[in-house]
Amino acid sequence: MDESSPANMDMKKRRDPGVNRTLLVFNCHEPWIHKLGALGYALDIIVGLKGKYNQGWDYRMRPLPAHARLISLPEALQSPTEYYCIITHNTTDLLDVRFRPEPRLLVLHHTLEGRLREEHSNIDPEKMKDMLHGYMELVGGHVVATSMFKGESWGFTDDIVHFGIDVNGYLPYDGHETTGLRICNFISSRRQILLWDLHEQAFAGLPITLVGHNPDLPGVEAARDWDHLKRILQAHRFYIHTADPMLEAGHNMATAEAMAAGLPVLGNRHPTSPIRHGISGFLSDDPRKLRQYAQMLLEDRELARLMGQRARKTVEERFSLTRFKHAFLRSIE
Template sequence: MQRLNILIWHIHGAYLTAITQAEHNWYLPVKPGAPEGYCGRGQDSSMPDYVREIPAEDVKNLDLDLIICQTPRNYQTDRFEILSPEQRQLPTIYLEHNTPEPHPTDSRHPAADDPAVTLVHVTNYNRLMWDNGQTPTRVIKHSVAIDPTVQYTGQHREGIVVVNEIQRRGRMAGFDLFEQLRQQLPLTVAGMKSAEIGGIGEIHYTRLHHTVAQYRFLFSPMRYSSLPLAVIEAMTIGMPIVAVATTELPTVIQNGVHGFVSADPAELLAGMQFLLDNPTEARRMGDNARELAAREFGLPRFVDDWNAVFAEVISQASSVNPANEVVY
């Protein structure tokens, strides 16, 4: 399709790196001090050169085709502060990364019943659980854009968790499970503020997977989350997964095939111990995980899905306002 001019805020760096593999002209607003959403490309970004920063006060002068919001603040505040009245009438997508809060089934989405918005969820579980009202919804499964040369070795007889600020996030992120299980076998954590609890600290995204690949398995202790990108990244490099069997994960990981999933901590412990004691089996499951990741979460499919949604929302907007119709 023809290249579009798209405005998007920097909310989730890993996801932003993946979605910008779709070859359009992407614009990231920036503000002094880099408040939430306004840090631009970020430090040592691996995003393509066609992803450009623009001062927030200059956004109103852009010839845009599409707006992508990702947070209530983007949707309710940011777009009204930095977009012109004309830009606020442009096709708009709300990309929802998260499971519903504060209630898992009764939380109404901020964009519910907004016919001018297309709401894109990253898992079927999320779309099912959010109260979306009458807003049109789509699901685009995750993907990741990481160094394709990174390969699992599993040389460290230790598991690893990759969660930012796991202690602050508490039970939802599974901090208590991590603490319980690391008392019984070798298990560490990477991510923001992980060094404070005996982990290996924060590692820049461009180097993270080289480090993770050396551990025997990735453990996802999250009780309530979208399908974690750390899981997709680990699968992509050929790493076996041990995970709490909640939200979307039971539809992805099969026991004994890609790793182990369970809601029973004793079963999680047994799966971890098996992988620590059987490196050949760990590699077999990691190979299966890599094949699954390529099939279900590969970048070509992800880019095609996003381009299809872009074409759909542009076409719908043109049919509503045919005077401004553009052929794509």
């Protein structure tokens, strides 16, 4: 029996007295959507959306959240369910549900500048910002940003909800592989956002594993599933995150998850980086220094373990799943 089929999920909802509200959620990024399972609500997740490389749910990234079912956009628009809130991620999502009566929430996952750069758009950023503010005021929607950095980019800073991570959900750090790690999708189209030139200059020739959906990069593949990704994190020595401070935040969910798994992080200096230089990782804009730091950690597993412990502690303090749950529930109330 398919436990994730709509009929079976509906039966589960009816059997569970604690699930008495349903959220309608557009699928955007499975790792973030999976966090919504912590809210305790039923979830109708819209898949099959245009422009997404995977038309269903990408089980390589995460399992389906608890009390969730997958539905199509036409099914969502015709659903008799009175949704407690509709969670969207861009203006296309908002327009798709414009005829549904429920409250809607827009979650900002990217900076405005990074979004326009990735889409190769010539739209004036200020015009784009004004358009979004006007539309949200018109429909009476609420906006949440996943970091202050991203909220400031769009001009929405009233409600900031950082993603949440349960550090106990990861395997104990081992770091036995004398190899660094970086997890990211679509590298080729995001080179400037990711400061990929710096990455290549710093780590060329060193043992670095790339993980993610990058069909144009030979030998680079996504993890097979969530458990496989946890084993990858457990085995590697350190993690890498570089990002243009004008276009992207100094950390993303993959970085925080690597920290939760006990990996120290190497990256460029960024005003929003959660890394304390020399404590939980190393930061530099000089590729030669980054290379030296990488070599140091490759040669000293115990140093990597100690720094990784500090990185894990940072996640416990700044990105707890409990804090995310309470903050996001306030956003949709």
